[in-house]
Each structure stands twice: as C-alpha cells, then as structure tokens.
Amino acid sequence: MRFIAWQMLTGDKAKYLGLIFAIAFSTFLMSHQVSIFCGLMNRTAAQIDDIVDAKIWVMDAKTQYLDEVKALTDQDLFRIRGVEGVEWAVPLFKGTSRAKAPDGRFRGIILMGLDDASLIGMPRRIIKGNIDALQEPETIAIDQVGYKFFFPNEPVTIHRTLDLNDHTVRIVAVVDSNAPFVNLPVFYTRYSQAISFVGRERNQMSFVLAKAKQGIADAELNRRITAATGLKSLTANELGWETIWYYIKNTGIPINFGITVVIALIVGTVVAGQTFYLFTIENLKQFGALKAIGVSDLRIVGMILMQALIVGAIGYGIGISMTAAFFEAFQSNLDLRGFRMLPEIMQGTAAVVFFIVILASAFSVRKVIVLEPAVVFRG
Amino acid sequence: MNTQAVVCNQVLKSFGAGEDEVKVLRGVDLTVPLGEMTFLVGPSGCGKTTLLSVIAGLLNPTGGDLHVLGTALHQLKSSKAVEFRRENLGFVFQQFNLLPALTAAENAAVPLLAANWPLKKAVEKAKTLLDELGLGSRVNARPNQLSGGQQQRVAFARALIHDPKLIVCDEPTSALDEHTGHYVMELLRKIAVRPERAVLVVTHDNRIYNFADRIAHMNDGLVTHVEQNGGMN
Numbered sequence: 001m002r003f004i005a006w007q008m009l010t011g012d013k014a015k016y017l018g019l020i021f022a023i024a025f026s027t028f029l030m031s032h033q034v035s036i037f038c039g040l041m042n043r044t045a046a047q048i049d050d051i052v053d054a055k056i057w058v059m060d061a062k063t064q065y066l067d068e069v070k071a072l073t074d075q076d077l078f079r080i081r082g083v084e085g086v087e088w089a090v091p092l093f094k095g096t097s098r099a100k101a102p103d104g105r106f107r108g109i110i111l112m113g114l115d116d117a118s119l120i121g122m123p124r125r126i127i128k129g130n131i132d133a134l135q136e137p138e139t140i141a142i143d144q145v146g147y148k149f150f151f152p153n154e155p156v157t158i159h160r161t162l163d164l165n166d167h168t169v170r171i172v173a174v175v176d177s178n179a180p181f182v183n184l185p186v187f188y189t190r191y192s193q194a195i196s197f198v199g200r201e202r203n204q205m206s207f208v209l210a211k212a213k214q215g216i217a218d219a220e221l222n223r224r225i226t227a228a229t230g231l232k233s234l235t236a237n238e239l240g241w242e243t244i245w246y247y248i249k250n251t252g253i254p255i256n257f258g259i260t261v262v263i264a265l266i267v268g269t270v271v272a273g274q275t276f277y278l279f280t281i282e283n284l285k286q287f288g289a290l291k292a293i294g295v296s297d298l299r300i301v302g303m304i305l306m307q308a309l310i311v312g313a314i315g316y317g318i319g320i321s322m323t324a325a326f327f328e329a330f331q332s333n334l335d336l337r338g339f340r341m342l343p344e345i346m347q348g349t350a351a352v353v354f355f356i357v358i359l360a361s362a363f364s365v366r367k368v369i370v371l372e373p374a375v376v377f378r379g
Numbered sequence: 380m381n382t383q384a385v386v387c388n389q390v391l392k393s394f395g396a397g398e399d400e401v402k403v404l405r406g407v408d409l410t411v412p413l414g415e416m417t418f419l420v421g422p423s424g425c426g427k428t429t430l431l432s433v434i435a436g437l438l439n440p441t442g443g444d445l446h447v448l449g450t451a452l453h454q455l456k457s458s459k460a461v462e463f464r465r466e467n468l469g470f471v472f473q474q475f476n477l478l479p480a481l482t483a484a485e486n487a488a489v490p491l492l493a494a495n496w497p498l499k500k501a502v503e504k505a506k507t508l509l510d511e512l513g514l515g516s517r518v519n520a521r522p523n524q525l526s527g528g529q530q531q532r533v534a535f536a537r538a539l540i541h542d543p544k545l546i547v548c549d550e551p552t553s554a555l556d557e558h559t560g561h562y563v564m565e566l567l568r569k570i571a572v573r574p575e576r577a578v579l580v581v582t583h584d585n586r587i588y589n590f591a592d593r594i595a596h597m598n599d600g601l602v603t604h605v606e607q608n609g610g611m612n
Contacts, residue, residue, distance in 0.1 A: 003498050004478065004489065011480025289476035292437055293537075294465020295493045296458060374437035376472050377428045377549045 023315020026268025054209035090115035113194025129173030146185025384577030421597035469538030
C-alpha cells in the first residue's frame with residue numbers, strides 16, 4: 001500500500017509541488033528568522049564570548065547587562081582579590097569612543113582596556129601583528145571589521161595610525177573577534193592606556209575579571225565575592241544570558257522575529273493543511289473504494305501519514321537547504337559574522353514541520369476514518 | 380456443501396431514528412446461489428444499492444438474519460469484516476473508482492497489494508488477467524487514457540484478481556453505451572461466473588437482463604419475486 005500512497009501523492013503534480021513548496025517556504029522562513037534572531041542575540045554578548053581566560057565577571061550590584069555599567073573602584077578590585085578562592089582578579093575597561101582615519105573617515109568604536117600585565121581578555125586569534133607590542137605606548141589592537149572600515153580595500157598591515165580622542169594610536173595587531181551587536185569596530189589596548197585615551201574620571205573600571213582557584217566552583221566563588229563585597233558576580237555564561245534577556249525584554253526585536261516565525265508557522269500549516277485536505281477530499285471516492293475492497297482504516301491512516309511525512313521530509317530538506325545556502329553564501333561577509341544556523345535550530349524546525357504535517361494530515365485522517373465505504377455505491 | 384452464496388432472511392435496514400427514521404429494507408428474503416449470476420432490479424429508491432451494501436458488509440443490517448458465504452458478516456468484528464471482504468468479495472462500481480495515479484495493471488492489482496502481495500508479483504498477475512480481458516496492450520495506461528469500456532474491464536480485473544467467491548456489481552453498464560455495455564456484460568459473464576462463485580449485479584438497465592441466471596425484483600424495500608432467467612443459455 002506504500003506504493004499506492006506514493007503514487008496517489010505524486011500523481012497530481014501541481015498539488016504535490018504545492019505541498020512541498022508550502023513546507024519548504026515555511027521551513028526556510030522559520031529556520032532563517034530564528035537563526036538571524038539567535039545570531040543577533042548572541043552578538044549582544046559578543047565581548048563576553050571573546051574573553052575566554054576569565055570565567056568570573058564582577059560588576060556593580062545593579063548592573064543589568066553588559067553595555068550599561070557603573071564603574072567600580074580600585075578598592076573593589078583589591079577586595080575581590082582578597083576573597084578566599086580567587087586565583088586572580090584583573091580590571092577590565094569597556095567603553096566607547098570615536099576614532100578617525102588619516103583620510104578623515106571616523107566612527108564610534110568599542111574600546112576594551114585589558115589588564116596591563118596579563119592582557120587577559122584579548123581575543124585568541126591574531127590575524128596580523130603581535131599583541132606583546134601593546135606594551136608600547138599609544139598602541140592598540142583592532143578587530144578586522146574595524147580595520148576594513150578605516151582602511152577599506154587595503155591589505156591588512158600593522159603600524160598604521162588612527163586618531164583616537166586626540167591620541168595618535170598605532171595599530172600593532174589585527175585580531176578576529178566576535179561581531180558586536182551594533183557591529184562597531186572594537187579596539188583593544190592596555191587598561192591604563194584605555195583610561196588615558198578616554199580621559200580620566202574618578203572611577204573607570206567597568207568590570208573585574210577573576211578566576212577561581214582550583215577546586216573552587218565558579219558558583220561558589222560568585223557567592224563568596226558577592227557576600228564579601230556586595231558586588232554582583234556572575235559567570236561569563238550567566239552575564240551573557242542576562243545581556244541577551246535584557247535585549248529580549250527591552251527591545252522589539254523578539255516580537256518582530258516572533259511575528260515572522262508565527263506567520264511562517266501559520267502559512268505552512270494552513271497552506272499545507274488546506275492542500276492536503278483538498279487532496280484527500282478529491283480522493284475520497286478512491287479511499288472509499290479501498291475501504292470497500294478491504295483496506296483497513298489503520299492502513300489508510302498509515303498511507304495518509306506516509307504521504308504527509310514524505311511531503312514534510314522533502315519540504316523540510318529543501319527549506320533547510322535554502323537556509324544553509326543563505327548562510328553559506330554570506331559566510332565571508334564580515335558584517336554578517338555570528339549569523340549561522342545552529343543544530344538546535346535545525347532540530348527545532350524539524351519538530352515544528354513534523355507538527356505542521358501531522359496537524360495538516362489530522363483533518364484528512366478524520367475525514368477518511370468517518371467515511372462510510374458504502375459511499376462508493378452511490379453514483 | 381453450501382450452495383448458497385448469500386442468504387437474507389427478513390433483513391431490515393433503517394437510517395435515522397425516531398420520527399426521522401427511514402426504513403429502506405423492510406424484511407428482505409433473498410438467496411443468491413453459487414455458480415450463477417443474479418440480478419437485483421427495481422425502480423430507483425427501492426433499496427437495491429442498500430441491499431447490495433448490506434450484503435457486501437459495507438453497511439450493517441438493522442435486523443434480520445444475513446449469511447454471506449456461510450458467515451454472519453454483520454456479526455464479525457470490524458477488522459474481521461474488512462479481512463473477510465478483502466479475501467472473499469470482489470467489487471465493481473458504477474463509476475469504476477479506479478485510482479487515477481495508477482496504471483491499469485496497478486489498479487487491477489490493488490486487492491493483491493491490500494493482501495500484502497509483493498508489488499512486482501501482483502502487477503504481473505494483473506497484466507496476465509488484463510490480457511485475458513483484451514487489454515494486454517493497455518496495461519500501462521492510466522484511467523484517463525482509457526475509454527469507459529476499457530476502464531470497466533480494468534474494474535472487472537480488479538474484482539477478479541484475488542479469485543473471490545462473491546462478486547458484487549453496482550450498475551456496471553450505466554456509464555457505458557449499449558454496445559459497450561453489452562460487450563462488458565458478455566465478458567463478465569464469461570470470466571466471472573464459476574461453479575464456486577456467485578455474481579450479484581444491481582442494475583436498472585433492462586437491456587442486459589438476458590445475461591442473468593435469475594432476477595430478483597425489488598420494490599419498496601422488499602424482494603417481491605425472483606424469476607429464473609436462463610443466463611443466455
């Protein structure tokens with residue numbers, strides 16, 4: 001009967017292709033939009049992901065997310081270092097400034113000030129140059145997107161200069177960092193240099209990065225730091241999620257993406273469901289004949305589900321391939337860094353498509369189940 | 380040995396209930412013997428098709444006693460009734476009801492596929508049967524590529540392929556012109572009537588009455604009389 005189900009499904013090419021298109025379109029929209037949304041949300045925590053050396057982030061107790069901080073004092077740093085279980089703790093400056101290229105083009109930038117001695121927080125992948133040269137005065141490392149902006153269509157070289165808040169800074173390294181939310185260039189320098197670049201204020205330490213001693217769990221160290229200092233102490237992962245949730249709760253981004261995904265879900269379900277239902281209605285006499293001939297309801301349900309699953313599998317395959325092709329095509333585009341289709345999105349979309357085709361076939365199944373086989377004797 | 384394919388004893392069938400109840404069969408007595416072609420005739424609305432549906436196990440009688448091939452079909456569990464139909468009954472429908480996506484051979488093979496025969500073997504057997512029915516050159520044609528008479532012959536093949544003991548036909552010539560109707564009935568009589576098989580035909584086409592061995596006349600939900608006919612002998 002699988003053969004008959006397959007032939008019935010593919011016999012009407014227009015409806016067959018219509019069903020596949022509906023599922024493929026729905027799959028593409030859902031997987032694509034969810035991927036973009038996840039990529040965008042991941043970008044909000046890009047600077048956290050870049051810092052792989054430190055698992056503990058300490059900040060003011062009222063801090064809500066990464067990009068809005070109240071500066072800590074030097075005393076806070078010493079108190080954190082004094083907490084039992086802290087292996088090391090270093091300052092981190094995160095701020096914004098404006099940089100200008102020799103040709104006059106300028107742009108707001110994200111400035112990261114890393115611990116002078118250890119440079120903890122520097123991205124691992126160095127494209128050009130040497131980060132040890134950051135020990136020299138008025139030097140920075142720049143991410144490749146920033147470099148491409150200030151020196152478009154030029155090969156990546158070091159020792160070029162930029163104007164940063166009336167300081168002429170020299171690029172000593174070009175690094176590969178995660179794309180930030182607003183895709184601004186990211187500059188890395190020593191903490192003391194960063195302070196001098198942006199102008200001295202009373203307190204400018206954005207975060208303290210710390211590491212737990214061996215045998216001390218991160219959660220336990222967080223608890224101890226908060227108890228000892230009254231500051232908020234989170235793991236990098238926790239701060240990342242707090243930042244992501246801040247954007248989810250306080251921007252219209254999830255609503256916009258959510259609407260698109262829901263529309264894709266509805267369009268997929270309605271179009272596939274309606275086409276599938278019409279397909280069944282048109283074949284009702286044939287199903288009635290099969291029932292009369294001696295094909296059980298269970299086998300007919302099996303035939304319909306098989307048709308639905310075939311359509312779902314082919315449509316999903318096409319849709320997910322379209323999404324994969326999109327991200328593959330734009331993989332080399334630096335502005336779209338961080339946007340990719342995660343395996344979880346593929347799995348989630350597959351589950352939703354499965355739900356769509358089962359729902360779409362449910363009405364058809366019901367129609368056939370209640371169909372009286374004697375209908376075939378009514379002309 | 381049982382020589383009766385169908386025995387109906389005071390068979391009742393109603394639709395609806397209470398004031399809306401419609402009594403379609405009002406105590407049908409009928410026997411359909413093996414080895415013969417029996418016609419069930421009568422005016423429109425007299426209950427022919429309902430009786431055929433009840434005999435074929437597609438509708439349950441409201442009352443009375445009914446045995447098909449020695450089995451009280453209406454007393455079987457639903458799954459057993461389906462199995463009984465699959466093994467013992469062949470169907471010919473008024474509108475043929477061939478699956479448009481299948482070839483003639485595949486359509487004819489459907490009862491074998493329903494009985495889990497391998498596709499290739501089932502289609503091979505269907506081709507042989509279609510050849511016997513004069514459709515050897517059309518086995519790969521789809522229903523929309525066949526004439527009405529050819530489609531009916533495919534439907535005959537579908538009804539016969541699993542060698543059933545009872546074949547039920549609903550108005551087999553109503554969609555055909557006189558010449559073609561005559562031809563397919565001749566064919567049906569030739570290939571379907573066997574000593575171990577009964578053929579029950581519902582029709583109101585009096586041009587083909589001469590093919591019947593016996594004719595049961597129905598009126599107003601009852602079989603009023605049965606006449607021996609001779610079946611073109």
